[in-house]
Amino acid sequence: MKTAILSVGTELLFGQIVNTNTVYLSQQLNLLGHDVMYHYTVGDNPKRLADMIELALEDCDIVLTTGGLGPTQDDMTKEIACQVMGDELVMMDDVMEELLAMFKDTGRKMTENNKKQAIMPSRAVVFHNDAGTAPGFALEKDGKYIICMPGPPREMTRMFEKSVKPFLESLSDDVIYYRMIRTFGIGESQLETELLDLIDVQTDPTLATYAKEGESSVRIASKRATLEEAKAAVDDMLEKVRERIGDYIYSCDDEELVQVVCNKLIDRGLTLSSAESCTGGLFAGTVTAIAGVSACFDRGLVTYSNQAKMDELGVKAETLEKYGAVSAETAMEMAEGLHRVSGSDVCVSVTGIAGPGGGSAEKPVGLVYVGLYYDGEVSYRELRLRNTGRKWIRHRSVLNMLDMINKCL
Amino acid sequence: MKTAILSVGTELLFGQIVNTNTVYLSQQLNLLGHDVMYHYTVGDNPKRLADMIELALEDCDIVLTTGGLGPTQDDMTKEIACQVMGDELVMMDDVMEELLAMFKDTGRKMTENNKKQAIMPSRAVVFHNDAGTAPGFALEKDGKYIICMPGPPREMTRMFEKSVKPFLESLSDDVIYYRMIRTFGIGESQLETELLDLIDVQTDPTLATYAKEGESSVRIASKRATLEEAKAAVDDMLEKVRERIGDYIYSCDDEELVQVVCNKLIDRGLTLSSAESCTGGLFAGTVTAIAGVSACFDRGLVTYSNQAKMDELGVKAETLEKYGAVSAETAMEMAEGLHRVSGSDVCVSVTGIAGPGGGSAEKPVGLVYVGLYYDGEVSYRELRLRNTGRKWIRHRSVLNMLDMINKCL
Numbered sequence: 001m002k003t004a005i006l007s008v009g010t011e012l013l014f015g016q017i018v019n020t021n022t023v024y025l026s027q028q029l030n031l032l033g034h035d036v037m038y039h040y041t042v043g044d045n046p047k048r049l050a051d052m053i054e055l056a057l058e059d060c061d062i063v064l065t066t067g068g069l070g071p072t073q074d075d076m077t078k079e080i081a082c083q084v085m086g087d088e089l090v091m092m093d094d095v096m097e098e099l100l101a102m103f104k105d106t107g108r109k110m111t112e113n114n115k116k117q118a119i120m121p122s123r124a125v126v127f128h129n130d131a132g133t134a135p136g137f138a139l140e141k142d143g144k145y146i147i148c149m150p151g152p153p154r155e156m157t158r159m160f161e162k163s164v165k166p167f168l169e170s171l172s173d174d175v176i177y178y179r180m181i182r183t184f185g186i187g188e189s190q191l192e193t194e195l196l197d198l199i200d201v202q203t204d205p206t207l208a209t210y211a212k213e214g215e216s217s218v219r220i221a222s223k224r225a226t227l228e229e230a231k232a233a234v235d236d237m238l239e240k241v242r243e244r245i246g247d248y249i250y251s252c253d254d255e256e257l258v259q260v261v262c263n264k265l266i267d268r269g270l271t272l273s274s275a276e277s278c279t280g281g282l283f284a285g286t287v288t289a290i291a292g293v294s295a296c297f298d299r300g301l302v303t304y305s306n307q308a309k310m311d312e313l314g315v316k317a318e319t320l321e322k323y324g325a326v327s328a329e330t331a332m333e334m335a336e337g338l339h340r341v342s343g344s345d346v347c348v349s350v351t352g353i354a355g356p357g358g359g360s361a362e363k364p365v366g367l368v369y370v371g372l373y374y375d376g377e378v379s380y381r382e383l384r385l386r387n388t389g390r391k392w393i394r395h396r397s398v399l400n401m402l403d404m405i406n407k408c409l
Numbered sequence: 410m411k412t413a414i415l416s417v418g419t420e421l422l423f424g425q426i427v428n429t430n431t432v433y434l435s436q437q438l439n440l441l442g443h444d445v446m447y448h449y450t451v452g453d454n455p456k457r458l459a460d461m462i463e464l465a466l467e468d469c470d471i472v473l474t475t476g477g478l479g480p481t482q483d484d485m486t487k488e489i490a491c492q493v494m495g496d497e498l499v500m501m502d503d504v505m506e507e508l509l510a511m512f513k514d515t516g517r518k519m520t521e522n523n524k525k526q527a528i529m530p531s532r533a534v535v536f537h538n539d540a541g542t543a544p545g546f547a548l549e550k551d552g553k554y555i556i557c558m559p560g561p562p563r564e565m566t567r568m569f570e571k572s573v574k575p576f577l578e579s580l581s582d583d584v585i586y587y588r589m590i591r592t593f594g595i596g597e598s599q600l601e602t603e604l605l606d607l608i609d610v611q612t613d614p615t616l617a618t619y620a621k622e623g624e625s626s627v628r629i630a631s632k633r634a635t636l637e638e639a640k641a642a643v644d645d646m647l648e649k650v651r652e653r654i655g656d657y658i659y660s661c662d663d664e665e666l667v668q669v670v671c672n673k674l675i676d677r678g679l680t681l682s683s684a685e686s687c688t689g690g691l692f693a694g695t696v697t698a699i700a701g702v703s704a705c706f707d708r709g710l711v712t713y714s715n716q717a718k719m720d721e722l723g724v725k726a727e728t729l730e731k732y733g734a735v736s737a738e739t740a741m742e743m744a745e746g747l748h749r750v751s752g753s754d755v756c757v758s759v760t761g762i763a764g765p766g767g768g769s770a771e772k773p774v775g776l777v778y779v780g781l782y783y784d785g786e787v788s789y790r791e792l793r794l795r796n797t798g799r800k801w802i803r804h805r806s807v808l809n810m811l812d813m814i815n816k817c818l
Binding site for chain 2: 007012013014015016017018019020022023024025026027028030036037038039040041042043048052055210211212274276278279280281282283284285286287288289291292294297298299300301302303304305307308311312341342355356357390391394
């Protein structure tokens with residue numbers, strides 16, 4: 001189905017917030033087999049909002065809106081949607097009861113303007129908001145739909161997942177099933193080349209490649225009469241994909257690399273510590289962003305100065321002198337020294353030149369060494385990353401640290 | 410002037426990338442005094458692209474487009490813009506020469522389809538692209554303008570800064586000058602309350618408040634006949650703002666708190682080290698994201714386990730036993746111990762409960778202690794952060810660590 005996404009809110013036009021709702025909805029709608037034709041953003045203005053909804057419905061079967069459903073004067077999406085779809089607003093008693101219960105539960109007083117939120121278009125299918133007070137709804141006219149959701153991302157995504165997605169699925173006879181295959185160490189263009197014949201002849205399942213912050217993914221999706229058929233088709237294609245790029249795959253279920261690594265460590269009862277130079281704590285920060293990671297993560301040392309490398313990790317002054325702080329030898333002594341002080345089962349280290357300064361002809365910006373201690377052995381990986389900025393080099397370094405741990409487990 | 414932003418690219422409709430161009434342009438255009446009326450996104454489709462440009466120009470004086478200027482078949486923004494504005498495409502010799510020179514400089518071979526990039530609408534004002542090959546341009550018809558820029562953010566932002574912004578300024582007789590005042594420790598609504606009377610009576614300079622990731626900012630802008638007049642008006646208003654909220658201001662020139670802190674440390678020749686528990690390296694990662702920070706940052710210890718706190722920082726077992734890992738006492742022993750091992754002038758520590766698990770009635774999720782050693786003294790700050798997620802609690806903790814250092818310097 002042809003679909004448009006309409007974001008409502010003057011704050012978007014000021015550039016005060018990034019429109020993550022539209023990215024989320026575009027991804028979700030594409031996964032459901034919709035053709036997203038347009039994104040629109042309009043401010044809190046009744047005339048322009050009405051024009052925009054009419055315009056979107058000229059070309060599309062469905063328009064999804066976010067924002068403008070709250071209790072204040074500014075919020076007018078419901079009123080305008082109702083008017084464009086030729087319906088009238090009525091007080092819905094069950095919605096009012098839910099609202100009253102919610103205010104009672106949270107011990108807040110319900111102000112007069114909150115009652116506005118129980119008034120709905122008479123033909124609306126109402127969607128419960130379990131993270132806020134403004135309900136959403138779907139409204140049909142002549143076989144076309146407007147679906148209105150609140151603007152705060154947490155409210156919107158929960159409502160989409162629990163109510164809007166099933167509603168959209170109910171409009172179609174087919175079932176869509178997909179898996180997102182995540183890889184590391186292979187670029188999007190190479191990935192596409194490896195899978196080109198599969199992509200070219202695709203009708204169902206379909207294959208699509210995605211690139212995001214240094215990683216490439218493949219989505220395998222199938223649309224069939226039953227879930228069983230769709231699953232079988234996707235898993236069959238997954239086997240073919242695995243034959244070609246199996247070495248690069250780290251998850252077939254859209255997990256982050258850091259999550260995969262932490263799960264493996266926790267499952268096997270192994271502990272992890274890190275010693276970082278150029279990434280300066282980003283590795284530890286990434287790992288500890290995972291809830292419950294205290295079960296495996298012991299400590300992280302950010303040994304930025306040479307003195308810190310010697311004090312904290314026992315890196316030898318001769319090693320720093322002879323090979324330099326950015327060298328395979330230093331990376332390995334860091335990993336070894338970290339094991340000595342922490343006793344952790346897996347010890348990862350990193351040292352490199354993140355730039356913009358500090359590079360030379362011999363050791364350019366982007367040269368990074370990752371060291372790894374595991375099971376009595378120390379190894380290293382040399383990276384020669386493209387100098388596309390300090391942030392990127394640090395990010396790629398952390399991914400390589402995770403990949404190196406993942407490969408050894 | 411009324412302005413619309415039109416993003417061109419099917420990948421946006423798939424949700425494969427976040428539309429940061431639109432956020433950047435919205436901010437910049439608002440700063441230049443434009444009213445941004447609409448955001449539109451459309452795929453690589455000639456009919457829909459043409460319709461969208463016409464629609465935008467019905468209501469607006471200017472439409473800025475990003476994307477679809479490259480050399481491939483998909484790229485059609487230039488052709489469609491030319492057609493809608495009633496112009497014809499011609500080969501521009503000077504643009505061709507620039508292109509040839511660029512390919513020669515980078516040692517790349519110029520393919521046939523690259524020549525397409527030297528063909529421009531005959532009335533176009535051409536904008537040089539110093540980060541890529543596709544030039545941008547402005548094209549006028551009946552007093553309305555289309556301004557086309559390339560899609561890659563790095564190319565677009567550089568072109569905007571160097572060429573498009575001066576072009577837009579040349580369309581207006583007035584000069585806009587603004588300063589962005591950054592604060593910490595005061596919420597947006599309180600900020601608005603403090604400045605309400607100034608905001609209410611504003612004509613010029615104007616005041617606007619912004620909230621972003623736990624910090625609030627105030628923009629003071631003035632539009633006058635000369636830069637001197639605008640500057641004087643803004644600085645006069647800044648004094649009034651400072652009288653009311655001076656204690657919260659850390660920058661009057663839109664610098665990040667971490668940059669302000671690092672600049673102060675480097676200027677005074679002071680060294681910094683950190684010891685983190687709940688933030689798990691985020692503080693060190695944030696500090697080391699600043700280029701050149703090796704001049705002040707010595708080391709960061711992520712002492713996640715109790716054992717690590719004792720081993721690395723000499724926190725006493727009795728302290729951990731009696732007060733717990735999340736306590737003022739532990740935070741202060743961490744900061745003190747860090748000074749002992751590192752000798753750094755400023756030593757900051759943090760311990761807290763980031764959740765989702767680990768909280769109790771006495772010590773809920775969001776309870777965080779920041780410790781600070783400076784100039785022979787140890788102090789601490791207790792935070793009781795709202796439990797709006799692990800990521801948020803960690804982020805707020807890092808900001809408080811920076812703020813505490815900033816206040817002591």
